[in-house]
Amino acid sequence: MTLSVTGLRVSSLVRDVSFEIGAGARVGLIGESGSGKSLTALAIMGLLPDELHASGSVRLNGHELLGSSEKDLSRRRGDELAMVFQEPMTALNPAMRVGRQVTEPGRIHGRRRSAEELLDAVGLPGTARAYPHQLSGGQRQRVVLAMALANEPSLLICDEPTTALDVTVQAQILSLIKTSLPAESALLFITHDLAVVASVCERVLVMLDGEIVEAGSTREVLTSPKHEYTRKLLDASDLEARR
Amino acid sequence: MIIEVRDLERRYARRDVHALRGVSFDVEAGQRFGIVGESGSGKSTLVRLLAALDKPTAGTVSFQGRRIDDLPERKLGFLRSELQIVFQDPMGSLDPRMRVRDIISEPLGRREPDRVAELLAAVGLPEDAAGRYPHQFSGGQRQRISIARALAPNPSVLIADEPVSALDVSVRGQILDLLDSLVEQFALTLIFVSHDLGVVRHVCDRVAVMRRGEIVELGDVEQVYDTPRHEYTRELLEAAPNLRAELARLSGGDDA
Amino acid sequence: MRNLVIGGVLVGLVVLAAVLSFFWTPFDPVRVDAAHRLLGFGGSNLFGTDKFGRDLLSQIMVGARTTLYVGVVAVGIAAVIGTPLGILAGMSPRWLGEFVMRVNDLVLAFPALLLAIMFGAVFGADTLTAMVAIGIATIPSFARIARSGTLQVMSTEFVLAARAGGRSRLTIAVRHVLPNISGLLIVQASVSFAIAVLAEAALSFLGFGTRPPTPSWGRMLQESQELLTVQPRLALVPGIAIAVAVLGFNLLGDGLRDRLDPRLAARV
Numbered sequence A: 001m002t003l004s005v006t007g008l009r010v011s012s013l014v015r016d017v018s019f020e021i022g023a024g025a026r027v028g029l030i031g032e033s034g035s036g037k038s039l040t041a042l043a044i045m046g047l048l049p050d051e052l053h054a055s056g057s058v059r060l061n062g063h064e065l066l067g068s069s070e071k072d073l074s075r076r077r078g079d080e081l082a083m084v085f086q087e088p089m090t091a092l093n094p095a096m097r098v099g100r101q102v103t104e105p106g107r108i109h110g111r112r113r114s115a116e117e118l119l120d121a122v123g124l125p126g127t128a129r130a131y132p133h134q135l136s137g138g139q140r141q142r143v144v145l146a147m148a149l150a151n152e153p154s155l156l157i158c159d160e161p162t163t164a165l166d167v168t169v170q171a172q173i174l175s176l177i178k179t180s181l182p183a184e185s186a187l188l189f190i191t192h193d194l195a196v197v198a199s200v201c202e203r204v205l206v207m208l209d210g211e212i213v214e215a216g217s218t219r220e221v222l223t224s225p226k227h228e229y230t231r232k233l234l235d236a237s238d239l240e241a242r243r
Numbered sequence B: 001m002i003i004e005v006r007d008l009e010r011r012y013a014r015r016d017v018h019a020l021r022g023v024s025f026d027v028e029a030g031q032r033f034g035i036v037g038e039s040g041s042g043k044s045t046l047v048r049l050l051a052a053l054d055k056p057t058a059g060t061v062s063f064q065g066r067r068i069d070d071l072p073e074r075k076l077g078f079l080r081s082e083l084q085i086v087f088q089d090p091m092g093s094l095d096p097r098m099r100v101r102d103i104i105s106e107p108l109g110r111r112e113p114d115r116v117a118e119l120l121a122a123v124g125l126p127e128d129a130a131g132r133y134p135h136q137f138s139g140g141q142r143q144r145i146s147i148a149r150a151l152a153p154n155p156s157v158l159i160a161d162e163p164v165s166a167l168d169v170s171v172r173g174q175i176l177d178l179l180d181s182l183v184e185q186f187a188l189t190l191i192f193v194s195h196d197l198g199v200v201r202h203v204c205d206r207v208a209v210m211r212r213g214e215i216v217e218l219g220d221v222e223q224v225y226d227t228p229r230h231e232y233t234r235e236l237l238e239a240a241p242n243l244r245a246e247l248a249r250l251s252g253g254d255d256a
Numbered sequence C: 001m002r003n004l005v006i007g008g009v010l011v012g013l014v015v016l017a018a019v020l021s022f023f024w025t026p027f028d029p030v031r032v033d034a035a036h037r038l039l040g041f042g043g044s045n046l047f048g049t050d051k052f053g054r055d056l057l058s059q060i061m062v063g064a065r066t067t068l069y070v071g072v073v074a075v076g077i078a079a080v081i082g083t084p085l086g087i088l089a090g091m092s093p094r095w096l097g098e099f100v101m102r103v104n105d106l107v108l109a110f111p112a113l114l115l116a117i118m119f120g121a122v123f124g125a126d127t128l129t130a131m132v133a134i135g136i137a138t139i140p141s142f143a144r145i146a147r148s149g150t151l152q153v154m155s156t157e158f159v160l161a162a163r164a165g166g167r168s169r170l171t172i173a174v175r176h177v178l179p180n181i182s183g184l185l186i187v188q189a190s191v192s193f194a195i196a197v198l199a200e201a202a203l204s205f206l207g208f209g210t211r212p213p214t215p216s217w218g219r220m221l222q223e224s225q226e227l228l229t230v231q232p233r234l235a236l237v238p239g240i241a242i243a244v245a246v247l248g249f250n251l252l253g254d255g256l257r258d259r260l261d262p263r264l265a266a267r268v
Helices: A037-045 A070-076 A098-109 A115-121 A137-149 A167-180 A194-200 A218-223 A228-237 B043-050 B077-082 B100-108 B113-122 B127-131 B139-151 B169-185 B197-203 B221-226 B231-239 B243-251 C002-023 C056-091 C094-109 C112-123 C127-154 C157-164 C169-206 C217-227 C233-260
Strands: A003-010 A014-021 A026-030 A054-060 A081-084 A155-159 A186-191 A203-208 A211-217 B003-012 B017-027 B032-037 B058-063 B083-086 B157-161 B189-194 B206-211 B214-220
Touching: A003 A037, A014 A037, A014 A054, A014 A211, A026 A037, A026 A194, A037 A054, A037 A081, A037 A155, A037 A186, A081 A137, A098 A115, A098 A137, A115 A137, A137 A167, A167 A194, A167 B231, A186 A194, A194 A218, A194 A228, A194 B243, A203 A218, A203 A228, A211 A218, A211 A228, A218 B243, A228 B169, B003 B043, B017 B043, B017 B058, B017 B214, B032 B043, B032 B197, B043 B157, B043 B189, B077 B083, B083 B139, B083 C157, B100 B113, B100 B127, B100 B139, B100 C157, B113 B127, B113 B139, B139 B169, B157 B169, B169 B197, B189 B197, B197 B221, B206 B221, B206 B231, B214 B221, B214 B231, C002 C056, C002 C233, C056 C094, C056 C127, C056 C169, C056 C217, C056 C233, C094 C127, C112 C127, C112 C169, C127 C169, C157 C169, C169 C217, C169 C233, C217 C233
Parallel strands: A026 A186, A026 A203, A081 A155, A155 A186, B032 B189, B032 B206, B083 B157, B157 B189
Antiparallel strands: A003 A014, A003 A054, A203 A211, B003 B017, B003 B058, B206 B214
């Protein structure tokens, strides 16, 4: 198992969450605000705010992440473990050229691929010398994705990566994620949008109030949901039926 | 025609941005008119111009036959009681330091406890909400407060600017249903602005598709969605995450 | 809550000392008593005496009045004039707002002490002219903060909604802008209070503030400099008094700001 989460707790906001993600698996985590989905991701990355404390077990490739030293965690972040956040406008350093930023994970962790190569792979040829403010939201998310994938992570976590983007750009970014993620890398894709999860993931976990209320293959969960909340979400997302 | 827009333009000289480049359309009384566009389409600018909260650089906006784009604020009183807006951000659109009853009665110019109670009931909020502050409510409830405020002066036109985009999926349906029933109940004209195609289809009868300051397609909802004429409309329809299509694909037997 | 209480207690102490001083002080603060010069802590003089034999505690109590006058009046002038100025600049067309701010900057750049000295030369040097001068010199800080806060509030959707509801600019300024910038202003007031007290101290030393023999904490502090190495007590006593007042007002300011914000108050 690439990622093995057992009995994860974060204050009262994430309660006894357990799941596994194997190498190459694409798993979606669905929930609304307050469900604890983002906190779960932050707990895995070791990026919880100071006031919150995580307990339980999070094992990546056999190593226990919870309780690891910051030094150990920062060695893994950007390398085996990578994350793409929701807000592209603040995700990049405004004072550093994009080419430099995209090669930073490589420089820190000892692997080197050129800026041009990395940016080309995400469909941004020739932008290495640009500054973030010269790029659109969608382009910035591509840069962030390039940085996340630079060292071929074992696990890529995406937390609502397309929610802040226009619909046409969203489609491009989702397609990019699907095509550029190496086959052996695992993906944990967090979103509130059922259609997106259906198109990207093969397995899905549904979170409500800090707990996982349903889990299974995307097909199973979305076409024959067992939990009331899943059904409610499906109904609410399917507006055409209402009129 | 309750609203007429002709060749409306808005340029921002300082940033050399052409937010609106000549937009024209009509809205009939009682219609549910949708405006769809992504960021940079000019829809937010259009909303402000329709409500005379901004002045165009060219073109005209008329309300019930009277031009409103060239009137000074003091002559716009008639508009302020006839046309109201519900905004996107449920937190930012309510003054955090005011109690709900003051927020709702603000367009009335004075405290009217009976009207406030009436409005709270109309939007499905309990009476005791009047004495509380915005931060004590959830996003969906705050939008209800916003809607109550908009209805206070008994307007004939309601402009909803992305009213459910910032809300959780499970709450959106409730707010949309609420808007729907209120529009029916008070015989309002609704102008519904959103980037979400699904939502606009669900709520409106006519739709204008905007892109970079222009309307690229305008027509009845069924026609635009089923047989889009403009390439951009087709692009939007294809790109939008479509749950039904995904479910159909999944039921058809292949996993993602 | 804690800030409010501690701040309140400290400020209360200062106010108490000042009020009490009108009715009673242990000794006459201005009476020279050469026989009892430079006495230490304890004995009939709780804080000891200075180089003229004057009781320090009595001087502190009477000096508290000056500190409060100066702080409150100076900040009062600055707030009452600076705040509306800043709000107006924030709600005006951009070019006008910028122009007002540039004029504001000019006043800001003018050294407060110099202004006070000039006032003193023209109107006679005493506590009142010092307070007014310091107040005027503090106006720009308030105007700046008020304008900055106003610009932020004006860009919110709830102000847009208010305009859509037909509210006049004056109503918006009073009902929406003022309450939402009050936090900023309170904090600015507590900072300016501290600066005003210290400015008065410097002025007293230069002879442009409170004139001797009227006790003033600032002057006590400055006068203690010559005997600093042998009698640090003479600097400690007024120094700690100033620190207590400044800390008290700062904490009180923070506490009030938090108390008045319905979002924070609700959590208590």
